[in-house]
Amino acid sequence: MIMKKIIYILPLILLAVVSCKEDTLDVYNGDNYVHFTPSLNGTPEVEYNFALDGMTTAETEVMVPVEIRLWGYTPEAEFKCFLSTVKDKTTAKDSDYHLPEFTLFREGKERAVDTLWVTVKRREKLLDTDYRISVKMDATSDAHIVGPAIYNTVTIHVYDKIQNTPSWWGAHTSDIGAYSAMKYRVLNIFLGKVLRNTDEFGGGMAFKAKMLEFKQWWKDNWDSYEYYAEDGTTRLYDTIPD
Secondary structure, X not given: OHHHHHHHHHHHHHHHHHHHHHHHHHHOOXXXXXXXXXXXXXXXXXXXXXXXXXXXXXOOEEEEEEEEEEEOOOOOOOEEEEEEEOHHHOOOOHHHEEOOOEEEEOOOOOOOEEEEXXXXXXXXXXXXXXXXXXXXXXXXXXXXXXOOHHHOEEEEEEEOOOOOOOOOHHHHHHHHOOOOHHHXXXXXXXXXXXXXXXXXXXXXXXXXXXXXXXXXXXXXXXXXXXXXXXXXXXXXXXXXXX
């Protein structure tokens, strides 16, 4: 009796295994499939900080790279990956970004990755940009299969933020005044880069001279960088000591 039960059950198990394999092969049948590359946390995510990540600190529009990965055979001809915005997961305004209708995955024997470029924009007021764009890969122009759902959507987080007070600031308050994130942001625009330390200035007098130059530059460019201290009336450049 026990043997009969085993004989009856075994074909059912084999059928279930075969069905499972067939379901898998419908999606991943050994041919190519393509998806967004996941980040370290396992899901596709990209971040861009206008305050720290740009070629210069004054950029208002950049093209952010999003990596696309191919599994299977390397492409013998370029193909299109068609894209769309997932509106209910996107906080960006239409004016904040530009997403192309498709991106090309180029051909090449050694090519397993390519790049989607998404144009993102900084909002006019400094430190006021913070939005997300959710981009979905809908289909391709040939036999390439779009990868599993967890990898066919990427979130692009765009912001303009000073993360921490720089370690050098406390030793130079007599030259630049009390810290504010906005003052640091405008200073970096003046310098054209993020000032992470003051080593390049050598002695204190050189740094003091540069801060006086910064103060005068800010006065001259007040219309572009009209920001006030916490009291709401003192112009931020006036908090830089003479």
